[in-house]
Amino acid sequence: MSADRVLQADVGIVGAGPAGMAAANVLAAAGLRVVVLDEGHRAGGQIFRQLPVGSHNAGAIAEPPSHHHGHALLATFDQSRVTLRCGASVWDARPGRLWFEQDGASWLLRCRHIVLAPGAYDRCIPFPGWTLPGVLTAGALQVMVRGFGIVPGKRAIVAGSGPLLLPTVTALLSAGVHVVAALEASSRWRALRALPGVLGNGARLSEAFWYARQLLKAGVRLRWGWTIFGCEGDGRVQRAIIGKVDRSGRPRRETAQTVDVDVVGAGFGLVPSIELGLHLGCTSRWHEGGAGHALVVDAEQRTSVENVFAAGEICGIGGAEVAMAEGHLAAHAVLHAVRGTAVPVAVRKKARRERGAADAMLRAFAPLPGLHELAQADTVVCRCEDVTLATAQAAAALYGSSLRAIKVGCRAGMGPCQARICGPSLQALAGREPTRAMDLPVVQVPLKAVRSETIVNAPPA
Amino acid sequence: MTNTRIPGLGERPPVEFTFASRSVVAQAGDSIAMALWATCDLTLRQSSRDGAPRGVLCNMGICYECLVVVDGVTVRACTTLVRAGMHVELGGKP
Amino acid sequence: MAETADLIVVGGGIIGCAAVQHLAQLLPRSTRMVLCDRGAIAGATSGSCMGHLMVTPDDAQEYAFTARSVQLWRELNERHGGFDYNPTGALYLADDAADIELFAVLRQQFIDCGDRADILDAKQLRELEPGLAFDLPGALFYPGDGVVLPMLACRAMLQEARLHNPNVSVRPNCAIFGVRRAHGRVLGVDTAMGPIDAPIVVNATGVWAPDLAEMAGQPRLPIYPRAGNLAITGHHVTPIKTQLLEVSYIRFAHGTAKVDPTRTDDLGGHAVNMQPQTNGGCLIGSTRQFRGMDRTLNRELLHRSLLRAQRYAPGLAAAPIVRTWVGLRPFSIDKHPLIGPWPGLEGMWIAAGHEGLGISLAPITGLLLAQQIAGVKTAIDHRPYLPARFAP
């Protein structure tokens, strides 16, 4: 029964975001058979998210100038001979093999080469009331507006850190939401460190101006050095408590004020989605500054595992321009492996330039350790297992301060998200200095929760 | 509540399903989570230990906060598209 | 200058924690006791296993050993709780009529031990567990078994220890890499955090017990890792409420058939063991295979055991699996744990080798060890478990 659930390709790509699409376009144009797997329901990834088939954005939802790259990329992708499998969750892999679940069925993709482009997800920092319905990640609000055309609410607060707050605010504004406040935890001075990355880069500069103009038009002022202290409400969020933080991100409780809202978006940067890479055995590195673990790639996007390449956020948070440039480069590296053709120098240079600019940005918005003081003793830190901060701290004190110790000591990180949400802040919360490298998560199959019968019926390698 | 969709994007064909035995009309291509958001149903599951209400957190299949039961099977509401006639129940504590 | 202690327990798994608990209860309050683990407390086998508290009625000794231990679990729960103790009893399931014959045998064993077990027909079984397959011919229900979450139980044990003895020091991330000795006596240990002098060292290192013995200049103990693959579902999906196992599990897991742990070509086997979690998840096991310390998943064996679980509980087919992993059971060559002094080196004690019953047996192990160290009468006959049986 599983015989017909096997696909063959020269290259299997995980992720149909800018990195995955850029790679796919080059490879397909060169005549290789390419299969792209994505858990979402349309190509685009996080940033170039498309509305469902049948809806069209003819200007109702504002788009920054960079999005014309996205349209071009998507147009080429749609016309290419790439096979795109949507709603496909990759749950197991080894070099040359990707197992995925689609519509409850178990599939295998056999391919010579793998390009990993699974992107990133929002970094969460727990605060009181963040489990209330209506409190979402910043990314979730973008998906709601740009991916589904749904209005998130009437009055919103956006809080967190990093360049992603801006697209979240503009998405809300497009949907007619009153953005009561936009709170950036970093100080304006710290953010200046991002300048070298922006100034040297025309695209980033015009992007920044575009966002500034959108906020100005709507009368939304970005408040530097502010964040969300907590949320309250009966069955859903109704009020947000906001206030100032000191330079290290510590809440200055005396500045707290309460505002009425019906939706909150919180995002403290992004975490690279490296699980698949770790499972394949790829080497990773800790980004100093506390931004998380990312896969290590060589100058042409090769991971440490033969025939496995990686591009985009999985190699470190960088945004769409980096993702596209690296996807492009990864494709040329694959072509080099298959056909022996040289990797164009310009392609390599472009990717390195974009990455350099992105790294400056990343340093400017590295997670502020003091934000971990937002959570109170009874704040749930692991949402899957309902573990409070006090319980996690007690576990760390007795069982040890490693991720493994906290996990076995209180179940934090054992639930269906497998510590993707709590993991990045768990060790910092439970007592270890937040700037130290956190432990690498130990991944196991299934990489995404799948049906028991999907595992049982997995086509043999 | 009405007007929970951004105007001017073009309407897609209606899809009817039930949520907690109540009829919901969504549009083809909606995820369950977003269809229910449009009808102001924010609570999708109850937490395991204390039954507190939980809803969409990441909206991209990472956090599993949106688990609901569709025709007896637990799925993520944000990655599962609506299908005509499906029965959706709150996830979590039965 | 070396730190001094009266007693060091090496290994913070369930056995080490139970040992510390009972030692703290029996020895004077002033005893300076240190528990060292090279990783996390409960980070090795005791955090990678199932939590079935199982009473085995093979013979009177075995019954006393397991039943008394399960009783101690009940008492720990009454005093502390916090480890998802759930007295579900156990259902032994039969696949077909041939298996049913085993029910009568097993039931008689329980009766011979002065206990009871009930044979359920298909209808009674369905009433108890409506989520099971319709064609199951029946089951044997033993009410005395239960379920715990072993890693959380370690905390309860250590808390209990500290109630009796505030001098208990618990040190995760503190590896032991040498056992110092002179004139046939233990003098102390070398740890990652410096040396500790102590006249008594307890080896509770599970599958690593042979390594620690070697560090102490002794022959390797005949304990071998026996791998088990497990899978856990998401919350609130389990169609079962009771600890379930195939009746053939008994033969498979605790049978007397000869196995050779040193073979390198063991294909392994499996028998279903399904365990309801308090969050409504289901833990699915279990497989057994000798292949050294290798902890990579054996997909083939896991698939087979998942398939088998679906055969009994068809609803599990669509249940989301959240994670899978491998744990290493400390299998002792004669299938009995080693509890007591090691004759070759004075001050060296052992509590290890519990294979697939270490959770069930942790409390009685801790008690028997502590009673021997304290020099008081043991609760049950401890002689079958004396490590001396393996002394050269």
Ligand SMILES: Cc1cc2nc3c(=O)[nH]c(=O)nc-3n(C[C@H](O)[C@H](O)[C@H](O)COP(=O)(O)OP(=O)(O)OC[C@H]3O[C@@H](n4cnc5c(N)ncnc54)[C@H](O)[C@@H]3O)c2cc1C
């Ligand atoms: C919600 C959100 C909004 C963002 N908005 C902006 C923005 O406005 N501007 C900006 O510059 N950057 C933004 N970013 C940053 C963004 O990550 C990058 O700009 C860009 O999208 C990265 O491209 P990528 O190809 O690396 O990954 P992505 O675009 O994230 O694409 C990865 C794809 O892989 C799929 N995937 C992941 N794991 C699996 C799996 N196991 N099985 C199958 N499919 C899988 C995902 O569904 C996704 O579609 C945003 C990020 C997020 C999370």
Ligand SMILES: Cc1cc2nc3c(=O)[nH]c(=O)nc-3n(C[C@H](O)[C@H](O)[C@H](O)COP(=O)(O)OP(=O)(O)OC[C@H]3O[C@@H](n4cnc5c(N)ncnc54)[C@H](O)[C@@H]3O)c2cc1C
């Ligand atoms: C899949 C599976 C299912 C199971 N199901 C059940 C069940 O349902 N019921 C049941 O009763 N039993 C069950 N068991 C058996 C049970 O888990 C074990 O018997 C028990 O956990 C063994 O505990 P332990 O303390 O001896 O070993 P461990 O938990 O492994 O503890 C030993 C500790 O010693 C430490 N250590 C080792 N060397 C050193 C050193 N040099 N210095 C410092 N520290 C060191 C290790 O880090 C480790 O933490 C199962 C086992 C498996 C694998």
Ligand code: FES
């Ligand atoms: S909202 Fe996070 S998985 Fe659906």
